[in-house]
Amino acid sequence: MKKTLYIFNDGEIKRKDNTLYFETDMNKRYIPIEDISDIFVFGEVSLNKSLLTYISQKEILMHFFNYYGYYSGTYYPREHLNSGYMILMQAEHYLDDDKRMTIASKFVEGSSKNMLNVIRYYKNRGRNLEDIENAIQSLQEEIPYCKNTSHLMGIEGNIRDMYYKAFDEIIDNKDFMFKKRTRRPPKNELNALISFGNSLLYVLVLSEIYKTHIDPRIGYLHTTNFRRFTLNLDVAEVFKPIIIDRIIFTLIRKKMITKDDFESDMGGILLKEKGSKTFVQEFDKKLSSTVKHRELGRNVSYRRLIRMELYRLEKHLIGEEIYEPYVSRW
Numbered sequence: 001m002k003k004t005l006y007i008f009n010d011g012e013i014k015r016k017d018n019t020l021y022f023e024t025d026m027n028k029r030y031i032p033i034e035d036i037s038d039i040f041v042f043g044e045v046s047l048n049k050s051l052l053t054y055i056s057q058k059e060i061l062m063h064f065f066n067y068y069g070y071y072s073g074t075y076y077p078r079e080h081l082n083s084g085y086m087i088l089m090q091a092e093h094y095l096d097d098d099k100r101m102t103i104a105s106k107f108v109e110g111s112s113k114n115m116l117n118v119i120r121y122y123k124n125r126g127r128n129l130e131d132i133e134n135a136i137q138s139l140q141e142e143i144p145y146c147k148n149t150s151h152l153m154g155i156e157g158n159i160r161d162m163y164y165k166a167f168d169e170i171i172d173n174k175d176f177m178f179k180k181r182t183r184r185p186p187k188n189e190l191n192a193l194i195s196f197g198n199s200l201l202y203v204l205v206l207s208e209i210y211k212t213h214i215d216p217r218i219g220y221l222h223t224t225n226f227r228r229f230t231l232n233l234d235v236a237e238v239f240k241p242i243i244i245d246r247i248i249f250t251l252i253r254k255k256m257i258t259k260d261d262f263e264s265d266m267g268g269i270l271l272k273e274k275g276s277k278t279f280v281q282e283f284d285k286k287l288s289s290t291v292k293h294r295e296l297g298r299n300v301s302y303r304r305l306i307r308m309e310l311y312r313l314e315k316h317l318i319g320e321e322i323y324e325p326y327v328s329r330w
Contacts, residue, residue: 002034002035002036002037003035003036003037003284003288004036004037004038004039004040004204004207004284004287005020005031005036005038005039005040006039006040006280006284007022007039007040007041007042007043007045008042008043008273008276008277009022009024009027009043010024010025010043010044010045011023011024011043011045011046012045012046012047013045013046013047013051014047014050014051015050015051015054016030018033019031019032019033020032020033020051033054033055033058033060036058036060037207038060038061038062038063038203038204039060039061039062039063040063040065040200040203041062041064041065042065042069042276042280052075055075055077056077056078059077059080059210059211060077061074061075061076061077061206061207062074062075063075063203063206063207068185068265068266068270069196069199069270069271069276070184070199071199071202071203074203074206074229076206076210077210079210079215082213082215083213085318086213086214086215086314086317086318087215087218089317089318090214090215090218091218093220094218094220094224097148100149100220101146101147101148101149103220103221103313103323104149104152104220104234105143105144105146105152106324106325107220107221107234107235107237107238108143108155108156108159108221108237109140109325110237110238110324110326110327111156111159111160111237111238111240111325112136112139112140112143112156112159113140113325114238114239114240114241114242114327114328115136115159115160115163116136116140117241117242117327117328117329118163118166118241118242118245118246119132119133119136119163119166120133122166122169122170127166127169127170128169129166129169129170132162132163132165132166136159136163139158139159139162140159142155143155149220149221149223152221153221156221156237160181161181163241164178164180164181165178167190170249171190171252171253173252175189175259176188176189176190176193176252176259177190178190178191181194182268183195184268185265185266185267185268185269185270186268186269186270187268187269188269189259189262189269190248191269192262192268192269192270192271193248193251193252193257193271193279194244194245194248196271196276196279197240197244197245197247197248197279197283198236198240198244200244200279200280201236201239201240201243202232202233202236203232204287204303204306205232205235205236205239205306206229206232208303208306208307208310209232209235209310211307212307212310212311212314213314214231214310214313214314214317215231216229216230216231216232217229217230217231218230218231219231219232219233219234220234221233221234221237222234235306235309235310235313238309238325238326239302239305239306239309239326241328242302242328243283243286243287243302246286247279247282247283247286250282251278251279251282256282257275257278257279261274261275261278262275286302287301287302287303288301288302289301289302290302291305291328293305305326308326309325309326312324
């Protein structure tokens with residue numbers, strides 16, 4: 001299986017001898033391009049048009065993060081799989097309010113069920129989460145009655161706010177108190193982990209969309225507007241609880257990331273490079289790990305689960321089957 005290439009060091013990346021060549025002040029190495037699915041760039045890297053042309057031929061996306069770990073943008077090569085028919089189907093399902101609501105509601109439903117399963121997992125291990133579980137269940141019941149996506153986004157926001165209230169009980173670490181959700185910049189260490197992890201997931205989903213016939217610019221829960229990509233934000237909602245949040249719980253529980261891995265900057269709290277590398281290593285490990293798929297009867301990786309989610313959405317758009325979001329067993 002192809003892997004993601006993560007670049008944290010400063011240097012130059014270029015095409016050389018029909019593969020990739022990365023050079024820093026201290027090191028030079030060849031990187032077999034056939035093994036790469038996409039590239040995440042965190043360091044200060046120089047490149048040229050020859051490299052961009054080459055990775056376009058190989059259908060590789062390159063995602064860039066700035067000094068603070070924020071997502072900056074993506075080099076998104078010319079699509080090789082996009083189909084005019086699929087774009088028309090996506091547009092039809094967006095412009096028809098009922099069809100759009102059907103898909104958007106499924107994203108919120110899948111996200112909330114996965115959040116609820118996380119809550120139940122820790123509740124069954126002695127955490128005092130019954131009130132939060134009941135509150136999320138009550139909010140879930142309102143999803144089918146939402147009349148528009150603004151109402152739906154409001155319900156989704158309320159569910160997530162309630163879910164985040166469980167984090168202090170689950171994590172039980174005074175160095176990682178949630179308090180409230182804050183972004184750009186996050187105001188404490190736990191929010192910094194959530195923001196960094198969500199950014200990784202957004203661009204990973206974007207990479208997976210590129211390998212399908214779907215256009216990432218047409219989303220359903222998140223309004224399609226002048227923002228370049230929205231569908232990846234929609235699909236990521238389903239997987240945040242079972243990928244990013246589980247990673248965060250593991251990193252803190254095992255003390256793989258501590259309060260020393262953060263610094264104050266830009267009026268908030270940000271991950272240092274060492275903490276970012278640790279998170280990325282665990283993220284990559286999680287994507288490669290497998291889970292038993294009930295329908296297929298075999299193990300599939302989390303990265304493959306995301307691709308399968310997109311295939312199910314494709315089938316919904318062309319009328320082959322009704323889209324049902326992936327829901328984990330815990």
